[in-house]
Amino acid sequence: MFRRLVSSPLTVFGFLVVFILVITALFAPLIATHSPTEVNIVNKLQPPSQEHIFGTDEVGRDIFSRIVHGTRISLKIGFLVVILSFPVGTILGAIAGYFGGIVDQFIMRTTDIFLSFPGIILAMSIAAALGPSIENVLLALVIVWWPWYTRIVRSSVLAIKNAEFIESARALGANPFRILFKEILPNSIAPASIQASLDFGFVILAAAGLSFIGLGAQPPSPEWGAMLSSSREILREAWWAATFPGLAILFTVLGFNLLGDGLRDILDPKQR
Amino acid sequence: MTLLEIKNLKQHFPISKGFLSEKKYVKAVDGVSFTLNKGETLGIVGESGCGKSSLGRSILRLAEPTSGEIKFKGQDILKFNRKQMKNIRKDMQIVFQDPYASLNPRSTIRSILEAPLKIHGIGNREERMKLIESLVEKIGIRKDQLDNYPHEFSGGQRQRIGIARALTLNPDLIIADEPVSALDVSVQSQVLNLFVELQKEFNLSYIFISHDLSVVQHISDRVAVMYLGKIVELAHVDQLYQNPLHPYTKSLLSALPIPDPSQKRERIILEGDLPSPINPPTGCAFHTRCPVATSDCRTETPALREKQFGHWAACIYV
Amino acid sequence: MGAIRFIVKRLILMLPILLGITILTFFISNTIPGDPARLILGPKATPEGIERLREEMGLNDPIYVQYGKYMYGLVQGDFGKSTYSQQAVSEDLKRYFPATFELTLFSMFLTVLIGIPFGIISANKKDKIPDQITRFMALTGVAMPAFWLGIILLLFFYLKIGILPGGGRIDSWVSPPEAITGMYTIDSLLTGNWEALKSSLIHLILPGFTQAAVTIGMITRMTRSSMLEVLRSDYIRTAYAKGGSENRVLYGHALQNGMMPILTLMGMTFGHALGGSVLVESVFSWPGLGRYAVNAINYLDFPAVMGVTILIAVLFITVNLIIDILYHVIDPRLKYE
Numbered sequence: 001m002f003r004r005l006v007s008s009p010l011t012v013f014g015f016l017v018v019f020i021l022v023i024t025a026l027f028a029p030l031i032a033t034h035s036p037t038e039v040n041i042v043n044k045l046q047p048p049s050q051e052h053i054f055g056t057d058e059v060g061r062d063i064f065s066r067i068v069h070g071t072r073i074s075l076k077i078g079f080l081v082v083i084l085s086f087p088v089g090t091i092l093g094a095i096a097g098y099f100g101g102i103v104d105q106f107i108m109r110t111t112d113i114f115l116s117f118p119g120i121i122l123a124m125s126i127a128a129a130l131g132p133s134i135e136n137v138l139l140a141l142v143i144v145w146w147p148w149y150t151r152i153v154r155s156s157v158l159a160i161k162n163a164e165f166i167e168s169a170r171a172l173g174a175n176p177f178r179i180l181f182k183e184i185l186p187n188s189i190a191p192a193s194i195q196a197s198l199d200f201g202f203v204i205l206a207a208a209g210l211s212f213i214g215l216g217a218q219p220p221s222p223e224w225g226a227m228l229s230s231s232r233e234i235l236r237e238a239w240w241a242a243t244f245p246g247l248a249i250l251f252t253v254l255g256f257n258l259l260g261d262g263l264r265d266i267l268d269p270k271q272r
Numbered sequence: 273m274t275l276l277e278i279k280n281l282k283q284h285f286p287i288s289k290g291f292l293s294e295k296k297y298v299k300a301v302d303g304v305s306f307t308l309n310k311g312e313t314l315g316i317v318g319e320s321g322c323g324k325s326s327l328g329r330s331i332l333r334l335a336e337p338t339s340g341e342i343k344f345k346g347q348d349i350l351k352f353n354r355k356q357m358k359n360i361r362k363d364m365q366i367v368f369q370d371p372y373a374s375l376n377p378r379s380t381i382r383s384i385l386e387a388p389l390k391i392h393g394i395g396n397r398e399e400r401m402k403l404i405e406s407l408v409e410k411i412g413i414r415k416d417q418l419d420n421y422p423h424e425f426s427g428g429q430r431q432r433i434g435i436a437r438a439l440t441l442n443p444d445l446i447i448a449d450e451p452v453s454a455l456d457v458s459v460q461s462q463v464l465n466l467f468v469e470l471q472k473e474f475n476l477s478y479i480f481i482s483h484d485l486s487v488v489q490h491i492s493d494r495v496a497v498m499y500l501g502k503i504v505e506l507a508h509v510d511q512l513y514q515n516p517l518h519p520y521t522k523s524l525l526s527a528l529p530i531p532d533p534s535q536k537r538e539r540i541i542l543e544g545d546l547p548s549p550i551n552p553p554t555g556c557a558f559h560t561r562c563p564v565a566t567s568d569c570r571t572e573t574p575a576l577r578e579k580q581f582g583h584w585a586a587c588i589y590v
Numbered sequence: 591m592g593a594i595r596f597i598v599k600r601l602i603l604m605l606p607i608l609l610g611i612t613i614l615t616f617f618i619s620n621t622i623p624g625d626p627a628r629l630i631l632g633p634k635a636t637p638e639g640i641e642r643l644r645e646e647m648g649l650n651d652p653i654y655v656q657y658g659k660y661m662y663g664l665v666q667g668d669f670g671k672s673t674y675s676q677q678a679v680s681e682d683l684k685r686y687f688p689a690t691f692e693l694t695l696f697s698m699f700l701t702v703l704i705g706i707p708f709g710i711i712s713a714n715k716k717d718k719i720p721d722q723i724t725r726f727m728a729l730t731g732v733a734m735p736a737f738w739l740g741i742i743l744l745l746f747f748y749l750k751i752g753i754l755p756g757g758g759r760i761d762s763w764v765s766p767p768e769a770i771t772g773m774y775t776i777d778s779l780l781t782g783n784w785e786a787l788k789s790s791l792i793h794l795i796l797p798g799f800t801q802a803a804v805t806i807g808m809i810t811r812m813t814r815s816s817m818l819e820v821l822r823s824d825y826i827r828t829a830y831a832k833g834g835s836e837n838r839v840l841y842g843h844a845l846q847n848g849m850m851p852i853l854t855l856m857g858m859t860f861g862h863a864l865g866g867s868v869l870v871e872s873v874f875s876w877p878g879l880g881r882y883a884v885n886a887i888n889y890l891d892f893p894a895v896m897g898v899t900i901l902i903a904v905l906f907i908t909v910n911l912i913i914d915i916l917y918h919v920i921d922p923r924l925k926y927e
């Protein structure tokens with residue numbers, strides 16, 4: 001498996017990006033050259049230089065250090081949203097697929113409703129209702145994300161629920177819980193997990209977007225989307241203030257996508 | 273001694289076609305009755321789709337039968353509640369056709385074989401391991417292979433593991449649904465012999481489902497022939513193979529190679545396709561393909577009657 | 591006959607979804623923390639005043655009565671009053687919708703025009719250099735934060751070299767065309783107003799491409815995988831064997847067959863484009879629903895946010911319905927189930 005992973009340069013690239021991101025997030029205070037929040041008006045709007053490799057913003061904060069600290073926020077959101085919505089979606093999908101009937105109808109019609117909104121719009125209105133904060137964006141994204149896993153898991157459960165080894169467990173007198181968690185889920189979770197690995201990037205992107213329109217992290221938080229949002233005021237004077245946070249988002253999402261794609265090719269060669 | 277008595281068992285699967293059109297049913301099992309004695313093997317043969325698997329599954333209540341009676345050890349298990357049912361499952365087990373699909377690919381053989389014991393809370397870990405180890409020895413799998421995964425075994429070995437799993441709870445009845453069809457011919461006879469040996473050792477009763485007439489002949493005491501959800505003939509194995517009464521059985525047997533080539537048998541080739549079990553033909557369901565059918569067969573539904581001693585058939589002309 | 595029955599049936603099936611959308615949005619509106627009456631009256635309100643307003647607003651009614659009233663308003667197109675603009679939200683939606691629709695249509699047009707050919711090329715040259723490049727570009731597109739791309743494009747094309755406008759729908763010195771559809775490009779075409787057409791097209795370029803960057807990536811990837819499937823089929827091999835030219839086989843036979851999945855996925859893409867408008871419009875000061883929603887968020891104008899949400903959801907499922915119907919029209923093999 002490792003050899004196949006390495007044989008694709010794009011996957012390796014994705015892996016490296018994600019690796020660097022995780023290291024950056026873990027050791028942010030050591031990697032950052034300056035404080036992410038300390039205002040230093042004298043130093044404002046400095047272009048990239050030795051001292052400030054990504055330049056400084058409108059109040060003289062070091063953009064590189066802010067991006068480094070922002071990695072923590074973004075990865076945390078990506079991680080938490082996936083880790084919270086995945087089990088919810090998975091369990092509901094497994095229940096819907098396995099029990100069928102009215103339970104299935106209820107769960108699937110509910111996902112239909114959630115999926116009839118473009119995700120970012122639904123997240124936006126939930127976050128707006130809850131009030132602007134990063135925690136509320138997190139909650140909103142969880143609410144928007146789970147139905148995808150439900151759908152994927154349900155269809156993989158449907159594909160194996162009549163497999164003979166499941167029948168055999170029933171013939172042995174296993175209760176539905178045991179069948180669901182010991183027999184069905186371990187065998188139907190792979191496609192959803194691949195999706196989840198891709199979703200890290202998309203969650204980070206969505207969270208940045210919501211922060212960009214003022215819903216998520218509030219200034220002076222070094223969240224990438226919020227940084228981009230305030231960079232618009234100084235676009236004319238400081239191209240760097242807009243460029244680098246955006247590149248950070250792009251590389252992060254790309255990294256997770258490449259890694260996820262690579263995983264899919266390895267685990268599920270048919271999908272190619 | 274009677275172990276199992278089936279009376280007029282029906283298994284109709286609803287097929288939904290839109291919410292306004294009328295409900296239709298696949299009559300997979302349509303009024304089947306028979307008895308099975310302790311230590312006996314009943315073979316069930318028939319073309320693909322005639323309802324053999326459905327019959328097996330409904331006896332075990334893996335699919336809830338539409339109607340009928342299943343008396344196991346004198347009790348009607350269709351009236352059992354969940355707890356009673358779980359308890360009785362120890363005594364009736366199933367072995368499936370596809371050795372590749374019947375074992376959880378993500379469990380080791382050890383945990384596959386331990387699961388039944390765990391489910392029923394039998395023994396402690398140590399006792400369970402002892403039991404499993406003695407069991408795998410009997411079926412010809414080495415102890416040191418217990419921690420391997422199913423994909424590390426051959427088809428024949430997997431089928432043996434499937435059999436071992438069915439045996440862990442020490443059942444009285446095993447329903448074997450085409451247990452050798454997926455195996456190579458050379459492996460088939462080994463597994464069949466295993467079935468025979470185990471039967472002697474544990475005094476097992478088998479319902480042995482197959483579409484392979486020679487396999488059924490080899491292992492069965494009595495044989496039932498199914499056509500479109502119904503038993504059309506049921507007799508002792510020698511009676512049935514030497515003196516088939518029903519035209520359908522005759523046509524099936526005519527395709528078998530004859531051991532003694534001096535004897536000639538005419539090959540009866542059935543015309544037309546198997547009718548759909550959704551709209552089975554009226555009267556005798558076989559009349560559309562029967563070489564000796566008359567207009568009466570279209571209207572009169574033949575009952576399964578004892579035509580000779582211990583030899584039952586459902587045809588108005590025998 | 592079958593087609594009409596199918597359409598009617600799909601329309602009926604849409605009703606529970608619509609109902610679900612209203613329940614969900616009602617539920618969201620009711621989770622606003624704090625008392626809307628207090629919010630409206632401000633910090634100096636007396637308890638009696640708040641109570642009176644609560645009564646007036648129906649906030650003391652049981653929840654199902656509140657939902658009933660909410661629905662009663664919705665079916666009449668009443669989305670409540672914007673707390674910021676003090677206008678009926680429905681009026682605002684009417685005003686801003688055409689701008690969003692125009693931008694979305696334009697970006698979808700670019701998506702199809704660019705994404706599908708690239709997907710085909712990529713599939714046809716699988717694993718060769720053009721495929722590698724296209725795949726990487728598509729992946730980058732999918733990963734692209736559109737709001738950032740918009741800023742960078744503005745930085746370059748507007749601030750740096752100044753050949754494209756920095757926002758808005760039309761130059762301030764050009765008067766907008768007479769409103770027919772509300773979409774400037776189409777209206778100016780219909781009225782033969784070439785100056786307005788030119789100006790509004792130029793204004794569409796940057797936001798259109800920004801919006802399309804992501805969806806082009808998506809469509810390219812889908813087209814590629816769906817074409818790969820088709821190209822592998824015997825049917826295509828036969829077409830080649832019979833001596834069909836490469837282009838003819840590719841764009842004729844293969845595309846026709848690969849079109850089905852692409853079409854369904856275009857519905858999803860459309861939703862994405864609609865959702866993306868919220869971000870892109872606020873970068874380009876595009877006076878559409880997205881920018882309206884973002885403004886509303888900043889002024890805590892909740893009825894306005896809900897109005898946009900509902901409208902976009904309804905639009906999204908309508909487009910998917912149309913695609914579903916098209917799907918069945920194009921592919922006669924599918925029976926109207």
Ligand SMILES: Nc1ncnc2c1ncn2[C@@H]1O[C@H](COP(=O)(O)OP(=O)(O)OP(=O)(O)O)[C@@H](O)[C@H]1O
Pocket residue numbers: 285286298299300318319320321322323324325326327483549
């Ligand atoms: N769960 C189900 N729902 C609907 N129809 C079913 C179901 N299970 C079986 N059937 C139908 O019932 C009929 C009998 O199927 P069954 O599997 O019992 O046949 P079989 O004799 O075992 O065939 P084979 O030799 O192919 O295994 C078939 O027409 C089948 O399509």
Ligand SMILES: [Mg+2]
Pocket residue numbers: 324325326449
């Ligand atoms: Mg079968």
